[in-house]
Amino acid sequence: MSSSLLDKRLVFVTGKGGVGRTTVAAALGLAAARRGKRAIVCEVAQQERVSRALGGVGVGFEETELAPGLWAISVDPQRAMEEYLRDRIGSRRLSELVLENRLFQYLTAATPGMRELLTMGKVWELAQLERRTPEAAPYDIVIVDAPATGHGLGIMRTPRTFRDVARVGPIRRQADIIHSFVTGPKTGVLCVARPEEMPVNETLQFRRALEADMGIALDAVAVNALYPERFSAAEAARIESLDGRGSVAARTALEAALGEHARARTQRSQLRRLRRETDDVPVLTLPFLFTPSVGLTEWGRLAAELERSL
């Protein structure tokens, strides 16, 4: 299963907002790099979280190596368009003329979905062995830190929309190539979830929508931030039976233990529900980290977990 995820050329990491898409995308990138692959994590939401956490400054639209074998880029639709035009027109001067044209600017700014199309075009380009970008080296794997589920699916669908909008001509051909690649065997989709009611529901919905809309199967689910199971049911019962004995500090600590036990149990039942309802989709888990912040060190820990289950 997911060993095949690292063998893909292009992986979309999506999931409900805030579940850890960026974290998992970065960890997956590290895991790939550790296996000797040349990997790039591609942010599309202008946050530049990955690069800022690793390098202190945002990388912007430049492909930048942040750790051995791990590259990052933040896709800017405007820059992607400039690159595309230059490549198609073949002349920098002419393409600049087009870009400076106000009508052209309005047209691209107002067309719904244009930003998403340009982003998908760049993501596709990064995943090609023959790079369009002059002097750019190919990657073994491109990991996209995609928008949250609803919009994540929207962005993946954009090339098809534009393929259908343009009945003939170069845009249609290009959009069709991208769509075929995204729905083809070299592309994988990983959905990140938290073991909670709503994120699990959203994961199940996403999987159905992915199949119905794009005709592709979800490759794996990563359940992130799973609490450890530190206490057995018998131990919890024993703590409960103390019934308020002990100092304030002891009672607080014991209550915290019961609290975690309850949370861990609720999470496990959500995890079971997810596993049950996703049939044969591989579900991997990542631990909850009690660290003050999640950065390179923590991604490294999660990458190790991923490597173990991949």
Added chain:
Amino acid sequence: MSALAAALEGREVVVCAGPGGVGKTTSAAAIGLAMAARGRRVAVLTIDPARRLADSLGLEEIGGEERRVDPERLSAAGVEASGELWAAMLDAKRTWDELIERHAPDERTRDAVLGNRIYKELSSAVAGSQEYMAMEKLHELHAEGRYDLLVLDTPPTRNALDFLDAPERLSRFIDSRSLRLFLRGNRGSLKLLGRSSQALFAVLRRITGVDLLEDMAEFFHSFGGMSEGFERRAREVNALLADGARTTFVVVASPAEEAVDEAIFFRRRLRESGLPFGAAVVNRVHSAPGAMADPGLQGELVELVGENLARRVVRNDGDWRALAERDRLGLERLAAELEGELLVRVPDLDDDVHDLDGLVRVNEHLFASETTSRRRARLA
């Protein structure tokens, strides 16, 4: 009255915005519920293509049409609402269609747009077209005046606030003079352009293909007669959002480092855009009494539960204290940015919030009266 209720008092629009997964939808639904309980007729509108709002309100179906949350369900959750609670999920395609139907100057224009192939494809694509339509729907519901309060839940993107510019972008485009020129009498239109533009379009045609360019021209041309309507609406909705007497923004965040960064970013963005800020809600806060563990704890626990279990209890205690400490620092940082503006804390509830009962529990904190929240703050 609680501080948050005071901040929302008399408002007609509340926009919940913030980073991903922090509780925007939960907060929007909870605010809707609380205001309905206070006698107002409320509609909660979510832009998110996912079904979360419906799930948390216990609605089977949710779509472009507002649905009322059954008052019996509310009573079952212990809420005696003297007002009404409605919810809708933005249906971008449908909102486009209604917009065209309403504003087309004549039937021919209407049919030309609705029948345009490009229109059909683009209006039903989720990506991109949402932003325009969220503002449109808000405008429509507000203008109809069926509700006292509209609560808008926004999707989890850093660009969530971009939708504020969307109507203006669209109307500016439709109104652009060069576009008019380009579009005048569609098919032959390219001939009317100046020589340099003609050369330019020859280049463009090479990239896009002749058909696409002409199809696009026809598509935007068909909007021609509607530009005034678009512009007026863009102006009205922007004025509504900027009017602090009618609208307020609630920035939702979690106390985690990245979420606080984002919340600060949102707060500044509102300030720069001249939009009214009502409150920051920091959701899912962990707290622990005192940052330091008691040094005698280990020994006492060993006596109470034995060596093996005590070790894990102590370890667990330390982990949750660390989390509480992280949250305290996050809150402090946000509070410093807010300089005395309202900041409401909601604890991380041990059963995750996904139904009406959960919303009721959230509201005990969101709308805690000031004395209780001060007492809580003292305790913490």
